[in-house]
């Protein structure tokens with residue numbers, strides 16, 4: 069669904085990642101001012117595709133989902149409003165109008181550090197399409213996000229709700245000056261276009277914690293199976309191994325967001341140690357590619 073087969077047009081140094089990783093957040097867009105880890109795991113991702121695609125061919129997503137009792141994420145009706153890549157292209161005034169139209173509660177951020185850097189800085193002030201957003205850190209500035217990221221979260225919400233999720237606890241959104249460690253490029257966090265969910269709290273069930281529950285997490289393996297060519301469909305996810313049901317739910321929620329092109333860059337625990345405890349999801353305007361690893 070609009071995802072491009074093209075890899076991100078810069079490649080990092082996976083070995084370097086292993087050495088420098090280890091802080092709570094870094095990534096193609098994660099790292100704070102202290103820097104970021106490499107995004108370019110294309111080589112290793114390619115090398116680990118066989119097992120994913122083999123199991124993927126066994127059955128359809130719906131069939132495996134229903135057989136295993138997991139939510140059928142592909143069947144979830146889209147949220148109203150803009151979706152997919154169109155979210156990334158919303159102009160600031162139009163984006164804020166969309167927030168109002170969709171009843172997404174927000175305040176405009178007046179923080180000086182966001183001025184001129186985050187095109188439409190906002191702070192969510194209540195549940196977004198049924199999903200509460202809770203910031204785990206201490207610096208209030210990191211709660212600020214660009215309006216487009218908030219719209220993308222709104223579009224993700226029905227998928228999350230299908231798994232019973234009512235609250236996301238995240239590690240940060242806007243972090244001024246954040247750079248991709250390996251390349252020096254500006255991180256999505258530096259513009260408020262990325263955030264890092266760690267905990268997915270559910271009604272009547274234990275929270276899903278990326279650190280504990282993202283399983284399996286084979287380094288370099290494509291988290292959602294092999295990214296399809298334009299016009300092709302993503303492979304279905306394999307059914308979960310015993311004891312990895314939460315991991316399958318987590319992966320299902322993330323991979324469905326990728327399939328619907330709500331975020332153009334997604335970095336998971338497959339990528340490096342710096343992403344062991346969260347999933348980095350990022351809206352990227354003005355590109356015709358997507359990347360996940």
Ligand SMILES: [Zn+2]
Pocket residue numbers: 093094095097098099257262263264347348349
């Ligand atoms: Zn991040």
